[in-house]
Amino acid sequence: MKKLSIFLMLIICLNNTYSFAVDKPTELENKxxxxxxxxxxxxxxxxxxxxxxxxxxKIVVRKNLKSGMSEKDIYxxxxxxxxxxxxxxxxxxxGTYLLWGLPFLFFLIGGAIILRKLGVLKR
Amino acid sequence: xxxxxxxxxxxxxxxxCFIIFYKGLQKPNIxxxxxxxxxxxxxxxxxxxxxxxKIFSDELIKEGSYYIINVWASWCAxxxxxxxxxxxxxxxxxxxxxxxxxxxxxNAQVFLQELGNPYSKILSDKNGxxxxxxxxxxxxETLIINKNKKIIKKIIGPINDQNFSELLKIxx
Numbered sequence: 611m612k613k614l615s616i617f618l619m620l621i622i623c624l625n626n627t628y629s630f631a632v633d634k635p636t637e638l639e640n641k642x643x644x645x646x647x648x649x650x651x652x653x654x655x656x657x658x659x660x661x662x663x664x665x666x667x668k669i670v671v672r673k674n675l676k677s678g679m680s681e682k683d684i685y686x687x688x689x690x691x692x693x694x695x696x697x698x699x700x701x702x703x704x705g706t707y708l709l710w711g712l713p714f715l716f717f718l719i720g721g722a723i724i725l726r727k728l729g730v731l732k733r
Numbered sequence: 734x735x736x737x738x739x740x741x742x743x744x745x746x747x748x749x750c751f752i753i754f755y756k757g758l759q760k761p762n763i764x765x766x767x768x769x770x771x772x773x774x775x776x777x778x779x780x781x782x783x784x785x786x787k788i789f790s791d792e793l794i795k796e797g798s799y800y801i802i803n804v805w806a807s808w809c810a811x812x813x814x815x816x817x818x819x820x821x822x823x824x825x826x827x828x829x830x831x832x833x834x835x836x837x838x839x840n841a842q843v844f845l846q847e848l849g850n851p852y853s854k855i856l857s858d859k860n861g862x863x864x865x866x867x868x869x870x871x872x873x874e875t876l877i878i879n880k881n882k883k884i885i886k887k888i889i890g891p892i893n894d895q896n897f898s899e900l901l902k903i904x905x
Contacts, residue, residue, distance in 0.1 A: 650870055662835060663871060666861030673862065690772060691868030719746075723739065 635668075642671050642681055645698050646688060655698060771883035777866045782833050782841070782855035793854065799827035799904045800878040803852070804864050806836040807844035809872040811891035818892040819851040827904055831855040834864055834872045877903055 635643065643657035648664040656664045656671075674684050688696045700706045777790045794800050803819060805812040822829055831852035833841050838857075858864055867876060868884070875888040877900065886903060888896050 662861055663865075666865045669860055670862050670865045687775075691775070691865070719742070726735075726739075 633672075635672075638681065639668075639672060639675065642675075642684060643668060645685070646671070647696050647698055649692060649696060771879070771881075771885050772868065774878055774882045774884055775866055775868075777863060779832075779856040779858065779863050782831070782838075782857040785857075788854075788856060793830070794878065794882060796882055797880055799880060800830060801827060801900075801904075802830045802832060802867065802876040802878065804832045804834050804858075804867075804869050804872050804874040804876075806834045806872045807840040808836065809834075812873045813844075813848070815873055815891040815893075816848045816851070818897050820849050823851045825904065828853045832863055832867070832869075833857050835859065835861050875900075 640657060644655050646656040646667060648654045648656050648659040648661060648667070650663045651659045651661055654664075656667045658664075671684055674687065679687070685697055694700055694706070700709070702710050774790070774794060779788050779790075780786065781788055801822070805816075819829065829852050831854070833855055835858065856863060864871075864874070868887070869876070870889055873891050875892060876884050877886040877888075879885045886900070888900070892900070
């Protein structure tokens with residue numbers, strides 16, 4: 611009985627230290643991690659990756675959040691350092707307007723074709 | 734008549750897509766970040782590798798002279814190969830600052846004893862945050878900072894003959 615209680619105590623202690631050691635990311639942190647590309651990995655976000663680069667990036671994001679930077683500030687900071695490519699969700703600007711506009715254009719053209727085929731647009 | 738218009742539109746769309754994809758095929762698919770223009774050197778605080786003193790970027794890097802920041806680690810094999818280039822830079826008219834990336838201090842010291850210490854100052858970057866703040870990707874990496882405190886070149890990966898001569902051209 612005594613052995614069992616010691617064993618249980620030990621497990622509880624271990625669990626506690628474990629929960630202290632791993633800082634659970636907040637929702638905002640996760641949102642930012644998911645929008646940052648791990649630049650040295652292939653097709654992974656910082657959230658997905660456990661590479662050295664991604665782990666350091668997470669620490670920097672946390673540090674910046676703590677120092678009062680907003681989500682947008684952090685994206686701007688990362689863009690300054692690594693270029694547009696680091697963001698999964700690029701902003702609309704001179705270089706990306708085609709990226710944002712083309713799907714809508716295709717949607718309209720495709721819709722027109724379908725409507726025409728269906729005879730809705732026929733007079 | 735209307736059908737013809739659709740055929741023409743469809744055809745031009747096809748050509749458009751074809752050109753885009755064809756051009757995309759010609760591009761190398763390994764992403765290599767281009768440094769667009771000059772990047773302001775961000776402010777940072779760090780610790781001295783030897784004395785563990787706190788160092789502010791403003792005190793370390795001042796306007797009016799060139800700086801080279803080299804990110805290295807003792808566990809990184811390419812760093813070993815580029816070390817000769819760094820050693821030959823030692824007597825030139827700029828400061829070489831080392832950033833010791835995620836390294837064990839003893840191993841790093843052995844590395845420097847064995848191959849020589851070309852750096853005028855070494856900052857320690859135990860958790861890799863300093864290199865992220867500097868916009869580095871990993872080890873080895875070399876940043877060239879001009880007299881206006883702007884990063885004007887990044888050499889990602891080890892220094893070789895080609896980018897070494899480029900580097901010398903920049904800092905004449």
